[in-house]
Amino acid sequence: xxxxxxxxxxxxxxxxxxxxxxxxxxxxxxxxxxxxxxxxxxxxxxxxxxxxxxxxxxxxxxxxxxxxxxxxxxxxxxxxxxxxxxxxxxxxxxxxxxxxxxxxxxxxxxxxxxxxxxxxxxxxxxxxxxxxxxxxxxxxxxxxxxxxxxxxxxxxxxxxxxxxxxxxxxxxxxxxxxxxxxxxxxxxxxxxxxxxxxxxxxxxxxxxxxxxxxxxxxxxxxxxxxxxxxxxxxxxxxxxxxxxxxxxxxxxxxxxxxxxxxxxxxxxxxxxxx
Amino acid sequence: xxxxxxxxxxxxxxxxxxxxxxxxxxxxxxxxxxxxxxxxxxxxxxxxxxxxxxxxxxxxxxxxxxxxxxxxxxxxxxxxxxxxxxxxxxxxxxxxxxxxxxxxxxxxxxxxxxxxxxxxxxxxxxxxxxxxxxxxxxxxxxxxxxxxxxxxxxxxxxxxxxxxxxxxxxxxxxxxxxxxxxxxxxxxxxxxxxxxxxxxxxxxxxxxxxxxxxxxxxxxxxxxxxxxxxxxxxxxxxxxxxxxxxxxxxxxxxxxxxxxxxxxxxxxxxxxxx
Amino acid sequence: xxxxxxxxxxxxxxxxxxxxxxxxxxxxxxxxxxxxxxxxxxxxxxxxxxxxxxxxxxxxxxxxxxxxxxxxxxxxxxxxxxxxxxxxxxxxxxxxxxxxxxxxxxxxxxxxxxxxxxxxxxxxxxxxxxxxxxxxxxxxxxxxxxxxxxxxxxxxxxxxxxxxxxxxxxxxxxxxxxxxxxxxxxxxxxxxxxxxxxxxxxxxxxxxxxxxxxxxxxxxxxxxxxxxxxxxxxxxxxxxxxxxxxxxxxxxxxxxxxxxxxxxxxxxxxxxxx
Numbered sequence: 001x002x003x004x005x006x007x008x009x010x011x012x013x014x015x016x017x018x019x020x021x022x023x024x025x026x027x028x029x030x031x032x033x034x035x036x037x038x039x040x041x042x043x044x045x046x047x048x049x050x051x052x053x054x055x056x057x058x059x060x061x062x063x064x065x066x067x068x069x070x071x072x073x074x075x076x077x078x079x080x081x082x083x084x085x086x087x088x089x090x091x092x093x094x095x096x097x098x099x100x101x102x103x104x105x106x107x108x109x110x111x112x113x114x115x116x117x118x119x120x121x122x123x124x125x126x127x128x129x130x131x132x133x134x135x136x137x138x139x140x141x142x143x144x145x146x147x148x149x150x151x152x153x154x155x156x157x158x159x160x161x162x163x164x165x166x167x168x169x170x171x172x173x174x175x176x177x178x179x180x181x182x183x184x185x186x187x188x189x190x191x192x193x194x195x196x197x198x199x200x201x202x203x204x205x206x207x208x209x210x211x212x213x214x215x216x217x218x219x220x221x222x223x224x225x226x227x228x229x230x231x232x233x234x235x236x237x238x239x240x241x242x243x244x245x246x247x248x249x250x251x252x253x254x255x256x257x258x259x260x261x262x263x264x265x266x267x268x269x270x271x272x273x274x
Numbered sequence: 275x276x277x278x279x280x281x282x283x284x285x286x287x288x289x290x291x292x293x294x295x296x297x298x299x300x301x302x303x304x305x306x307x308x309x310x311x312x313x314x315x316x317x318x319x320x321x322x323x324x325x326x327x328x329x330x331x332x333x334x335x336x337x338x339x340x341x342x343x344x345x346x347x348x349x350x351x352x353x354x355x356x357x358x359x360x361x362x363x364x365x366x367x368x369x370x371x372x373x374x375x376x377x378x379x380x381x382x383x384x385x386x387x388x389x390x391x392x393x394x395x396x397x398x399x400x401x402x403x404x405x406x407x408x409x410x411x412x413x414x415x416x417x418x419x420x421x422x423x424x425x426x427x428x429x430x431x432x433x434x435x436x437x438x439x440x441x442x443x444x445x446x447x448x449x450x451x452x453x454x455x456x457x458x459x460x461x462x463x464x465x466x467x468x469x470x471x472x473x474x475x476x477x478x479x480x481x482x483x484x485x486x487x488x489x490x491x492x493x494x495x496x497x498x499x500x501x502x503x504x505x506x507x508x509x510x511x512x513x514x515x516x517x518x519x520x521x522x523x524x525x526x527x528x529x530x531x532x533x534x535x536x537x538x539x540x541x542x543x544x545x546x547x548x
Numbered sequence: 549x550x551x552x553x554x555x556x557x558x559x560x561x562x563x564x565x566x567x568x569x570x571x572x573x574x575x576x577x578x579x580x581x582x583x584x585x586x587x588x589x590x591x592x593x594x595x596x597x598x599x600x601x602x603x604x605x606x607x608x609x610x611x612x613x614x615x616x617x618x619x620x621x622x623x624x625x626x627x628x629x630x631x632x633x634x635x636x637x638x639x640x641x642x643x644x645x646x647x648x649x650x651x652x653x654x655x656x657x658x659x660x661x662x663x664x665x666x667x668x669x670x671x672x673x674x675x676x677x678x679x680x681x682x683x684x685x686x687x688x689x690x691x692x693x694x695x696x697x698x699x700x701x702x703x704x705x706x707x708x709x710x711x712x713x714x715x716x717x718x719x720x721x722x723x724x725x726x727x728x729x730x731x732x733x734x735x736x737x738x739x740x741x742x743x744x745x746x747x748x749x750x751x752x753x754x755x756x757x758x759x760x761x762x763x764x765x766x767x768x769x770x771x772x773x774x775x776x777x778x779x780x781x782x783x784x785x786x787x788x789x790x791x792x793x794x795x796x797x798x799x800x801x802x803x804x805x806x807x808x809x810x811x812x813x814x815x816x817x818x819x820x821x822x
Binding site for chain 1: 278280282289311312314315316317328331332335336337340456457458495496497498499508509510511516520
């Protein structure tokens, strides 16, 4: 007996409307034997990067053959295409608005198709709820074992944004940005240990991480190693440098949100911080 | 092998307490092979219309034989009856407080029973949590294939409210109300294209939709067709006329919530708006 | 065919991040045939008592052999141990920070093990996300039928807090505290009918329940028996005395939250309330 197929959901639909329930209804109507896993329905409204980040942080932990359905779709009802992407291990269904960008970046082998086979849609298709009328039905049929080529032709001109990369400004300075603030107020930057290897060497030099008006000069191994109200850096579970405080919100303390600049200065401070 | 039975849940219990988890526990204890789908647990507290609306928007998308369990129950512990309703395709379990009103309205054939067979309840039954002690167990047993007549006798005097209908005030004016504001701030009215057919004819006349102090004079086909901060009308996925703004909250811009009056005036403005 | 194994989740991870989705991914990767039930992901951040209370209110309603996974873990990445506890009916996986205290208290027979078999972990184990790297994998393997003794040795020095107990100050006065405020604003105290049996006798004496500056002198059987804005007591579904108001928040009206003192005075008031 083959394994129960899995569909994951990432949307910006929130918990208070019927939208997510209806997506599940449509999927279960097509394939009653599928297992649906909610990854996140509280992506910021219309926020394509936020959805892409959530997907990138979660997709690889699921079993092979999982179908990842991502609907953050401010362009619903316009010409933007519905896509079906396929890597060696996973399938992805999403609007062509860049929400799969981090998948395109991380996966070496990827095939992207424009979904055009409208006999798989829930007809008549509305102009405002393609999650119900296009994306959920395609996921349902796909989970029943239909081949990807049944849904449309390959395309190569899909929308892709380039995620912000840290910049090495000098031997002493790497500049990055905040990617996200998590539920606990941890400030996740786009800087990884590879970007500042000296910091993780056996005898790291003194350093300052500058966020807004604050300087962080401590690197801890675990959240609870921080002293009360101390702000420190840590390598988080996603592999990024995070700014944290023990049992509190570093984001609030620093007044820093997504897009805020983060500087990592190595070596002794020799002049006032710019 | 028969299909996995499905139970959907709509409540006002919110996400922070153990209430929903316990409902599921009770159901799974009775029928471990059931699949439970959360439709919404963030119905406004005690809000029977809100629950009825959520149910009406979602129930028909589920597979035949789905059991819909709706617990918004400010009268818990009093004489209000637990009900089991049955249409040709679905079953519904809910308190007799009007929460099934839109089902009674939409379904031609419906049988409603007063659930009295207390040997199916989780005894002793509390006065404050019938979702756990009555509604969930009944759903569990029903999902195991028990016939509806095992649970109680048919009744016809169940509680039913009449949802607000648009009124044709004159040839030029139709008046409706706001039914709900969704997560994105879209203002869902109770007006359908059938109520104002001229608006959707081939050459529609000029029109004004009046909400609060504002006049909306544009009808778009998709959310993203709106210019920045423009407020416009659209036919939403539920079939109702919605007032929207592209990537923003029309509800906030209009300061309009449920129950607010909505007027649709057809033809040129010939006098100041009343 | 054995029944589908069940894993329940209680965390403080909230709905907006990928954390819960990733836990489920890891579990399903190890055991695709498990059913996962969310009990609550909105435990107050780092709040061990809140998680313990949620667990205590829910675990017994689940079928025998359910695995309860509780991750509220401010000490993640430090020496605090991962535990696997086993009663006659259930298994529990949690950090050794007291979050299982109410289980230790309620269950007569319990075996607690320190989980050390790191070949079951998701390696390399991070310092910040043991829910993903330790707790979820252990739950997954356990759900596949592995014996508890495969995961580590029994321990007896586990962390345990004593929940606050009501105190009988005199024949007339019992003092307790608020344990929790629920979604509806009901104020759940730690006082049970056994603590104030006179109140529930056939001819109860006059009484006053004192919370903050307010005196409650009425006991109702159901929420909706309260008159508008009246504040009254009730025995809630958890067996505790609650302070409530019909269709409103008693917590707001009383300005009372967790830890607030609650006094139950029996008999006529003979002097001004202290």
